[in-house]
Amino acid sequence: MVSLPEELEAREAAARRRVEELQAEAAELALRMEKAREDLSRLEITRETVTKVLAELSAADMDVELVVSAEPERESEPHGAAVMMVPPWREGLVTTVLPDVYRDIMEVIADAPGPLQAKQIVPRIGLPATTGKIEGTRVKLKRLVERGWLDEDVPGRFGLARRGPGIDRSNSR
Template sequence: MPSVVGLLEQRELTARRRVDDLREEADRLQAELAVAEREWNEWVIARSRVGEVLAPGNDAVVGPAASEGLPAPGVQSARPEPAEAAKPKTVVPVWRAGLAWSALSVDYQRILQALSDRNRLGQGALTCQEMAACFGLDPVPGKVEALRSKAKRLTARGWLIEPAPGRFALAKDVAGQRGGS
């Protein structure tokens, strides 16, 4: 007859193997998601660039230098070339009236929903540690900083406000829209 400890060890081993398999699958999916988001972002940028090029009124400068964004020979560039910016993992559009929350990725929607619930209940802004607790995440620095980065990005795009350093709430117009049109 097998011992109780032996049976427990056997079940623990089975559970650990399942966790390892699921972690490998999650890592694979995260990598695949990162590639897909990067590709999506490149298409968004391409569409934006084509829109700029095809916009009326861009016919003022003609020639190869204009098409390459280079100054004409012998002419100094009036503005310095911007440094290559880091590519964001997801695109957060600038908030405008009528823009639905569904324009954001699920992680950003979760942040908006948590803050919307707080707003509806008449409670104040949330810190990133409090958001981590709301989402069932461990309040470890990596998770909290990831939330802070997302909240700061939403703030920069007009979705959130930061009434006090490190505390985030829905922007007034976003709060009035409750999830978009």
């Protein structure tokens, strides 16, 4: 017959092994998650860059029709039109026209007491503070500056454009 203390020790050892196994699984999943997030970030940046280039090409030559074709000699129907993800700010434009991540960035900056750095914004929009996420967010911040939504008076510090984009401030202060 097994004594109670021996039975408890055996159960404790089994529980400890299970915890260690789960910790190892969690560590592996965390690594896989980080890689997947980095892949996603690269794809988002690539899509945004391609969209920006297409928008610039479209703006440069409004009369040229964009045609996507598998064979250059053959005419085909347009596959799609260039769409600018982040439109230039103009009077009356509100943040609801922005993609979700840009809207999140604008809300964080609107709620902040002063200009913020990309590394301060990343955790506030729910991303891990990794180099890839910080750099991806910095690219988005620079795009918002280029399009007139934000100002960057001090390099690397971003705040709302002084003329005040049409941000809905009902969630702020």
